Amino acid sequence: MNPEQLRNIIEAALFAAADPLNADRLQALFDEEQQPSRDTLHQVLLQLQQDYAGRGIELKEVASGFRFQARQEVSPWVSRMWEEKPQRYSRATLETLALIAYRQPITRAEIEDIRGVTVSSNIVKTLQERDWIRVVGHRDVPGRPAMFATTRHFLDYFNLKSLDELPPLAELMDIDKINEELDLRDPSAGQPMGDAAGDREAVGDMDVSHDPSAGQPMGDAAGDRAATEEMDASAESVAEEVDTEAAAAATADDAGAAGYDPAFEPTES
Incomplete structure (x- = not known):
């Protein structure tokens, strides 16, 4: 050939x-x-x-492989093909996702200790239904609580090749400041185009408009995805509530007690 x-x-x-x-x-x-x-x-x-460099679409490598997607900079125009209501996520949902992403593997109780409030079962269910998180084991303590980590689908959704590409917490901004400064009409860089309107949800008090075109693959997959900025913002919100370095150390200690292998890469869906 x-x-x-x-x-x-x-x-x-x-x-x-x-x-x-x-x-x-x-x-x-x-x-x-x-x-x-x-x-x-x-x-x-x-x-x-x-x-495809310099064109309206790009070939992007994410965790699951390669895909063609619309470039972020053309989103304001391409997004007009979709008429959708803003997607809504609560601050608690975003903070929970951010903690799992940055402190995985982590148990629900550990998330509650860091956030200082109870984590609703609906939050965990929502994140699991979207295939953003999964159970990767059980902590070797009384009750053997489930440990959560992000999935490969999470990386694909947020246009990441690996967890190493997550932005450092120190670089993240306050969530309210992001809401003021960013136009969240194009939040889902690198996500599938297609029947995005069929999958949206309202959970809490945060409006995040979903644009199924921004950085989207050219196939038929649904584009019901939240912004990378959402995750970034929520992580900073968590950082403001706790000493993130202390939280990381505590989680690492617990992981060691459970026989957790630091080389584990919990991204398989």
């Missing part, structure tokens, strides 16, 4: 896919005798990224 034909097949597959495609899925498109090596696929993907 000549390089141009290979490039066209990969490009078409990425455009048609509803979800990100990794090397295994791309290789599976070909018969064994025509199957490109991973190095060859890598070169094709790099070439496609260069080809």
Whole structure:
């Protein structure tokens, strides 16, 4: 197979896919005798990224693989194709998600200790239903409480390749200041386009408008996703309530008592 034909097949597959495609899925498109090596696929993907540089769409690598998506800067125009009401998330929901993202694996009781208030079962249920968090084990203490961590879908949703790409807490701003300074009409960089209107929810007092176009993949997957800014803002809100360094140390100590492996990367959905 000549390089141009290979490039066209990969490009078409990425455009048609509803979800990100990794090397295994791309290789599976070909018969064994025509199957490109991973190095060859890598070169094709790099070439496609260069080809789409400076255009309205981009080839983006996230946790689950590669996908085409609309660029963030064109969102104000592309978003006009969707007529949706603002998505609503409570401050408690966002703070809980931020704590799980930054302190995983973490139990519900540990979240409550840091936040100083009870974590509603509905909050945990909401985050699990959106496939943003999952149970990854149980703490070796009386009652064996479940430990929560984020999923690969969480990384894909927030346009992240790994947890290492989470912004440092020190760089985050107060949530109220973000609401004042940012236009949250395009919060979901890197998320799927399509039938986003069918999946939204109102839980609490925070309006976060959902734009299914900003940085969205070109497949048919639904774009019901919250902003990366939401998570960033909530993390800072948590940081204002507690000494984050102390919280991290406490969680690390607990994880050690439970036999937790620091090399664990809890992103598989």
